[in-house]
Amino acid sequence: MASQSQHPNPKLAISHRIWSSLLPHAVPDSRYNYDFSFFIPDFRNSSAAIDRLTDLPCYNLARTVFITPDNCLEQLRLRALKDGKKVLTTTYAIRRGFWLLDPRTMNEEKFEIASLLDGMEKSGIGRQLTWTQMQEEDIKVDLCATGAVAVNEKGVSFGMGHGLYDLEWGMLVDRKVVELRTPTIVLVHECQVIDGAEEMRTEAWDTVCDFVVTPERVIEVEEAVKPSCGILWDKLKPSLMEAILPLQELKGIQMMEKIMQGAGTVQESNMPGQSIPESDELMGIQMVERIMKGYKP
Template sequence: MSDHTFIDSKSAIRRRIYYDLLQRAIPDSRYGYDFTAFYPDFRDSSFALNRITGLSCYQSADTIFITPDNSLEALRHQALKDGKKALVPTYAMRRGFFVLDPRRISDQDFRFASLLDGMERPGIGRSVEVAQLKEEIGKIDLCVTGAGAVDARGRRLGNGRGFFDLAWAILSDRGIVGPGTPVAAVVHECQIVDEEQHPEEWDVRCDFVATQDKLISIESVEQPEGGVLWDKLKPEQWQTISVLQELKGIQMMEKIMNGTGSLHELPKPTPNLSSADELMGIQMMEQIMRDYKI
């Protein structure tokens, strides 16, 4: 089967699920029913979330990675109430990662902290740089994500932007997730597809899939371990996701410290970055590298 056939098949699945979700999904205040922009919450999603919180890996977890999907808002809230630290990427990873620590957030603010607009407010979540992740987090005990569709073997079909896979690659590079880190997806029953998906080498698979009707457990899941595949990045990812620039700088610093790299290999700022803040971040990393005593 050709690559074009795979693409056509994925498009057909997305179209079918779009019409199925129209009858079941809760619209987003900013994006309405544009499911290419977000993974929606859906009626009776609380049953799916209860299946996640019933997992032994959830109950024993100290820190959970939870994507910023609408369907997981209540899970972020519940995790805080259960005393668990949550690492949440910002929407489209434009502003990196935020840590929600229930020990540093007042109980009455837990609900507000579970909202994407709330977690970035002062005194709620804390922005954490890639260089701080290992010290701040240590390791992730469970990852939970939304999805466009999932097959019976835990292979996800997203919206083509790959933010969860990219976040996994960054965390994997820093040793914060690994082959033994369980991954769970929360989807509506209509998002479970019979068509077998054909993952790319960077695609993260699910150990568990929770719907409003059932929990699917998948055996012998193998996850990508290579970190960020730099040559596979889309130009807009490199240009707009500042944590990638930071990670590349850190990797170069480590090479220099090991005697295997030089300042000439440091990534250069691109003129098409989406914000002055992102450009400033890269320039700061360059300055750190120049000041570093070799």
């Protein structure tokens, strides 16, 4: 058998090993059972990890928190609502975009259903937000929390291989909803923390976390460097652009901002010698034109 260092995809090799170790501790998903290639599972005693996370000063100071839709963070979403914090989250795989859960706009008995992916989109619970609405409402996130398949003690983590958290971070940074100094926490089972010596090759868009939290301990990462590159469109898989509405909207916003900064109109920008928007850019522009009548540069 080839060693991990010889494996053509070291992260995949780590994932397979972690999944085996996690299986005795994991809570099955209602749809995907124990197929961890589709979701980040909750695990037994995750409440202890959440208690450690909520004891951190950065959590207590936060007014608005971004919490990914991972199963292991379901109770954190509930806890944050009970603590009076606004929760910004996304639907599964970001397909239907970003949703805001505001404890001030719902009865407390609805907090639990709001913390569920199948509940937050129900009428009177969560509210879908476009990038334009986030700008108009001046949404600022004070803390980010995510799950992971594996993470090392340097805060380098990865999920199911789609880079969804990196996309979320890149979009939030681009729209200035988060800052590079915004604390980021990854919550995992102890068996998901791997030896720092193992190969965890990072890319320019990989988001390093400031804290790694497990039921047993909190690891603070010194000088965690988070990416400022936003979305690298030339590196983005076309399938993600087609499936994720906020990416389409963001592409359109960026195109419109360029136009508003001196290129004139879309028609003027297509004059000889200037680049013609690609199909995904036009798709984004068309989407934004439908919702951005009140756009403020």
